[in-house]
Amino acid sequence: MAIEQKDSLFTLIKSLSKSEKRQFKLYVGRLGGNADANFMSLFNLLDKATSYNDELVLKKTHIKKQQISNTKAHLYKQILVSLRLSPIHQNTRTQIREQFDFATILYNKGLYKQSLKILEKAKNLAVSKEEFTLAHELVELEKVIESQYITRSMSDRADVLAVEAKNISLKNVTVSKLSNLSLQLYSWFLKYGYVRNDSDFNTVNDYYEARLPKYEYATLGFTGKMFLYQAKLWYGFITQDFLSCYRYSQKLVALFDEYSDMKQLHPVFYLKAVNYSLESLFYLQQTYKFNETLISLEDSIEYQRFFVNENTQLLSNLYLYQHKINLYYLEGEFTKGTEFVSEVLGQIKAFGKKIDQHHVMLFYYKIGCMYFGAGDYKNCILYLNKIIENKDLKTREDLLCYTRVLNLVAHYESGLDEDIDELIKSTYKFLLKMDNLYDVQRKMIKFLRNLTSLYPHELKDAFKKLYADLKEFEHHPYEKRAFLYLDIISWLESNIDGVPVEEVVKRKMRLKM
Numbered sequence: 001m002a003i004e005q006k007d008s009l010f011t012l013i014k015s016l017s018k019s020e021k022r023q024f025k026l027y028v029g030r031l032g033g034n035a036d037a038n039f040m041s042l043f044n045l046l047d048k049a050t051s052y053n054d055e056l057v058l059k060k061t062h063i064k065k066q067q068i069s070n071t072k073a074h075l076y077k078q079i080l081v082s083l084r085l086s087p088i089h090q091n092t093r094t095q096i097r098e099q100f101d102f103a104t105i106l107y108n109k110g111l112y113k114q115s116l117k118i119l120e121k122a123k124n125l126a127v128s129k130e131e132f133t134l135a136h137e138l139v140e141l142e143k144v145i146e147s148q149y150i151t152r153s154m155s156d157r158a159d160v161l162a163v164e165a166k167n168i169s170l171k172n173v174t175v176s177k178l179s180n181l182s183l184q185l186y187s188w189f190l191k192y193g194y195v196r197n198d199s200d201f202n203t204v205n206d207y208y209e210a211r212l213p214k215y216e217y218a219t220l221g222f223t224g225k226m227f228l229y230q231a232k233l234w235y236g237f238i239t240q241d242f243l244s245c246y247r248y249s250q251k252l253v254a255l256f257d258e259y260s261d262m263k264q265l266h267p268v269f270y271l272k273a274v275n276y277s278l279e280s281l282f283y284l285q286q287t288y289k290f291n292e293t294l295i296s297l298e299d300s301i302e303y304q305r306f307f308v309n310e311n312t313q314l315l316s317n318l319y320l321y322q323h324k325i326n327l328y329y330l331e332g333e334f335t336k337g338t339e340f341v342s343e344v345l346g347q348i349k350a351f352g353k354k355i356d357q358h359h360v361m362l363f364y365y366k367i368g369c370m371y372f373g374a375g376d377y378k379n380c381i382l383y384l385n386k387i388i389e390n391k392d393l394k395t396r397e398d399l400l401c402y403t404r405v406l407n408l409v410a411h412y413e414s415g416l417d418e419d420i421d422e423l424i425k426s427t428y429k430f431l432l433k434m435d436n437l438y439d440v441q442r443k444m445i446k447f448l449r450n451l452t453s454l455y456p457h458e459l460k461d462a463f464k465k466l467y468a469d470l471k472e473f474e475h476h477p478y479e480k481r482a483f484l485y486l487d488i489i490s491w492l493e494s495n496i497d498g499v500p501v502e503e504v505v506k507r508k509m510r511l512k513m
Contacts, residue, residue: 009076010052011353013043015310020083021047027082038063039075092265096126096134103141112145119145129265130223132172139165174220177213178227184211185234190358193399194240196438196478201239208235222259226252226269233276240477246280249273267312274300275319282323287330287509294323314354321347325366332505334373341367361387365403369486372406373501377414381407401431402486405441408448409491424449440479443469444488460496467492 016024028040041061049056057063063071084094099122106115119142126135143161185208195201212231220228229248236244252273256263263270274297281290301316321344328337348355348363368383384407387400404427411420428445447466454462470488473479483489487505494501 007052009072010046010049012076012079013046016079020086023086024079024082027085028078038067038071039078042071042075043079092125092129093131093134096122096129096131096138099125100134100138100141103138107141107145116142116145127168129262130171130175130221132168132175132223136165136168136172139168171221171224174213174215175224175227177211178215178224178231181208181211181213182227182230182234185231185238189234189238192238194478195238200478204235204238222255222262225255226266229255230269230272237279240480242280242283246277246284249276249280253277267309268315271312271315271319275323278319278323278326282326282330285330287327290323290330291327294320294327297323314351317347318351318355318359322363322366325363325370328370329366329373329505330509332373332502332509334370334375334502334505337370338374338376338379341370357390361390362399365399368403368406368410372410372413373487373505375413375500375502377410377416380410381414381416384410401441404430405444406486408445409486409488412448420448438479440470440473440483440488463492463495467496 024043028037038061042057042063045057045060046052054065054068057068058065099118103115103118103122106112106118119138123135123138123142126132126138139161143165146157146161188204188207192200195204208231215224215228217225229252233245233248233252236242236248253270256266256270256273274293278290278293278297281293297316297320301313301320324340325337325344328334328340344363344367348360351360364383364386368380368387371377371380371383384403387403388407408420408423408427411423424445431441431445443466447462450462467489470492474483474489487501490501490504490508493504497504
């Protein structure tokens with residue numbers, strides 16, 4: 001049986017570009033015997049295969065059953081060694097590690113002076129690039145060698161190395177704590193989404209304050225500031241302070257502009273800073289600035305500025321397509337946006353298993369909202385059901401909740417309301433189980449529950465009443481999030497005025513200009 005998705009060797013081979021495959025063959029061909037080796041036979045087979053199974057290997061190669069495991073492991077290692085030698089995968093970090101390996105080899109040969117010379121250069125590079133973990137390893141090896149390479153300056157040298165080790169260790173601790181805080185807040189956001197009430201806010205605030213380390217801003221350096229801004233940014237996202245999010249995303253971008261060489265060393269963090277900036281502008285409804293930033297991102301991708309490997313190319317395209325959809329929302333161009341859906345789906349297919357289910361479901365939600373805004377409720381329901389039926393989705397409870405609410409509204413609007421009472425009950429039960437009910441959600445479900453019992457001439461008054469009830473939450477510190485996920489207000493206005501949702505959103509956009 002094919003197990004493509006579970007076989008790491010097969011997945012690795014399929015990820016190789018033509019130039020990487022060519023380099024691998026040149027690498028293993030440096031010794032004549034490798035051309036006919038079992039691992040090369042396996043490589044050539046899997047390179048052409050569409051799926052992996054052991055029976056195929058036994059049938060098409062001379063590899064025996066008991067040899068498969070070792071041959072696969074050896075091939076996997078050889079591919080990684082070949083990739084490591086590729087200039088595409090070389091960066092400051094790999095160069096430092098390489099110098100560390102060279103120094104270790106020289107030390108083992110008893111060539112202490114040569115080893116120390118390499119270590120000194122590598123250490124200076126590591127410190128200048130704020131790679132403090134690597135710098136600490138380099139200093140520790142220096143200490144070992146200095147203890148054996150006796151010179152008259154040994155006592156002074158020992159003190160210098162001890163101080164260096166201590167300072168680097170302290171920097172590591174601070175940077176590590178800030179990095180941990182940023183990651184923990186991001187994990188919190190994926191699990192719970194945004195704060196819903198004062199109790200949530202106090203919980204997050206206490207969590208943040210307890211884990212924020214003491215630091216002197218002037219001594220943080222690039223890496224410390226980067227993780228500090230990221231932590232503050234995620235705190236702003238969770239607490240729905242989107243102006244603060246934009247402020248710290250801009251600080252991140254400015255930090256990378258100040259240390260421009262760090263864009264090459266940390267392209268993912270730079271890319272995420274731009275992404276955070278776009279997300280913040282979307283939530284703040286700043287269409288002009290959003291479009292300007294999006295064009296800049298697209299130019300950077302097109303001209304391959306900083307995004308030069310598969311990982312960064314993947315992320316940049318992921319963010320680009322998410323924000324292109326967001327631009328259609330901001331401009332109220334839902335019908336035009338539905339024409340863009342096929343391109344988005346093609347990109348999702350191209351991403352394959354390289355992106356997680358959370359991002360795929362987020363795309364489906366945005367697509368569902370696009371169809372809803374365009375008045376195509378059947379397609380809206382189609383994509384929302386992809387989220388609802390995904391039993392493995394464990395993150396972003398708020399995304400799951402609003403998917404259910406929008407699904408209800410779409411069923412009502414589409415006329416597919418014969419089972420709406422049962423749908424309301426299951427949705428309400430789901431939301432209670434998730435412990436994630438906002439006041440806006442409660443009022444929406446109550447409204448939809450009563451819709452089926454209203455006479456046609458009573459509908460407009462019912463819409464007006466719900467509109468008045470929800471309008472007071474539009475700028476509520478916690479409830480306002482509901483209108484960012486699902487523009488209920490515009491939907492109500494469209495029903496009250498008898499015009500499409502798309503026209504209502506466009507009208508609002510014109511008023512802002």
